[in-house]
Amino acid sequence: MDKDVHQGFETLAIHAGQEPDPVTGAVVPPIYQVSTYKQDGIGGLRGGYEYSRSANPTRTALEECLAAVEDGSRGLAFASGLAAEDALIRTVCKPGDHVIIPNDAYGGTYRLFAKVAEPWGVSFDPVPLNDVDAVRAAVRPETRLIWVETPTNPLLGIADIAALAEVARGAGALLAVDNTFASPYLQRPLTLGADVVIHSTTKYIGGHSDVVGGALVVSDAGLGERLTFHQNAMGAVAGPFDAWLTLRGIKTLxxxxxxxxxxxxxxxxxxxxxxxxxxxxxxxxxxxxxxxxxxxxxxxxxxxxxxxxxxxxxxxxxxxxxxxxxxxxxxxxxxxxxxxxxxxxxxxxxxxxxxxxxxxxxxxxxxxxxxxxxxxxxxxxx
Structure with missing residues (x-):
């Protein structure tokens, strides 16, 4: 089912990216537990599939559904929330760049910046994101990303997404919003001006404590292509069974x-x-x-x-x-x-x-x- 902006959240969650199987009529997408695909001649791909790190039909169904429920143009599913975060950092930042993060960010996010990104050459500053003036004052010429959690983990702080989107645009930076706590059912950051939405799909989207995963969703097609390249090049993708479990969870979100x-x-x-x-x-x-x-x-x-x-x-x-x-x-x-x-x-x-x-x-x-x-x-x- 193609995304229809007039359809409600629950309808998109149950149907987006999940057409009945054309051969059997199965209403639930199959688990394509496969690594490679038969090609109809050199370069003759069936449906664009060649190797499941690059794309897998079960993961495609999940990614299309994630894009629909977040009102984005492109969704990408990863092996974990931190894998999604790492792919985002390495796609939009380079050594010498600067990132603003919440001063009460999730501990794993802080560890990723302090122990992985900073040694790579990306600096960061923790800032109280509920203070828009403080965020504006923390922006540098080399700031490439303003990283938001709202609500934050675990202090439940709130950031004004629309206001911070204006700050980011004025600085020539991107606004990334970790929407894990709210879920797309309660909050749509892209509609408020964010450039990227981040999820640990392990949490509310999966919803049953039986699968680990992560996601990125964007509105801009060009950014989506860049992220897709890094997703494939770095390889921390969601497996087909994990994608299927996560897709099942979205239906009841x-x-x-x-x-x-x-x-x-x-x-x-x-x-x-x-x-x-x-x-x-x-x-x-x-x-x-x-x-x-x-x-x-x-x-x-x-x-x-x-x-x-x-x-x-x-x-x-x-x-x-x-x-x-x-x-x-x-x-x-x-x-x-x-x-x-x-x-x-x-x-x-x-x-x-x-x-x-x-x-x-x-x-x-x-x-x-x-x-x-x-x-x-x-x-x-x-």
Whole structure:
């Protein structure tokens, strides 16, 4: 089915790139578990396929669907979110260039810049992206990329995508938005002026904690071609089974995000009233400094919640006492997860300007019965 801008999100998620199989009529794209393809003579490719690093029909279906749900022209699927990030950096940057990143970015992103990109010759500055003037002041002549997370991981900061897009354009730089926490169901960065959308499809898009993947989506065809070249040249592509699982996850993304968001709002309401919690970080709260921007650019506020306790010991104790909330890294699956970012997902940022507070707890609120989630947290606090 060709992309139709008049079709709703759920329709695109279920049908875009996923025509019934022309031979059998199967309504789900097959898993093309194949490495190479028969050619009809030298250079006579059937459907453009020659080798599955370059293209695979199952991955093509996923990439077309990703482009449709993000309102882009080109989607690219990778073996992981960090593989997608690395491909983007090496496509648009060269040694001597400069990047602005969030001062509360995901720990893996910080590690990629600090330990891989910077030794390669790309410098970066962590900046509070909720302060547009601070971002503008951090721009240099060699700035090629402004890297945005909104909401951020794990402090749930909010950046104004449209405002930062103007800053990027004025600087001759690209604006890349990590849309993992919001998902394309809740937020469409390309429609707000971003140049590139990044996803760890492991998270909400896949949605079932059973596949690792990443994605880039762009509007500009030329940028899409450059990224496609690097995707093939570097080779960190999504395998056909991983692509199939991710595509399956996209189909239910809309209904899952509605439930994630509703459950998270109930959890936030409980946390804000609990005496053991010193602060709740959630963009849906009116007192959140990014609430108005989030309400403007997001359909709902998502399933990620962070909160602070009186001490690091108290935070660790809560993480270790839940039973419905599983202690584990990652996020965005149907099951609820709890973690201590300082000792787990963001340990790589310890001692850096991006170090997270030791008293912080992060929740990925799943789609279980909300009363069970609330009881579980109450018991862990007691």
């Amino acid at each position: 809309g209904v899952r995000m509605d439930r994630h968001s509703a459950n998270a709002e109930a959890v936030v309401e409980m946390l804000t009233r609990h005496k053991a919690v010193t602060k709740v970080l959630y963009p849906g709260l009116p007192e959140h400094p990014g609430h108005d921007v989030a309400a403007k650019q997001m359909k709902a506020f998502g399933g990620m919640v962070s909160f602070r306790m009186a001490s690091e010991e108290a935070a660790v104790r809560v993480c270790e006492r839940t039973t419905v909330f599983t202690l584990g890294e990652s996020l965005g699956g149907v099951e609820s997860l709890i973690e201590h970012p300082g000792r787990m997902t963001h340990a790589s940022a310890a001692g850096s300007p991006l170090e997270v507070p030791g008293d912080l707890v992060r929740l990925s609120v799943g789609i279980e019965d909300v009363d069970d989630l609330l009881r579980d947290l109450e018991t862990a606090f007691s």
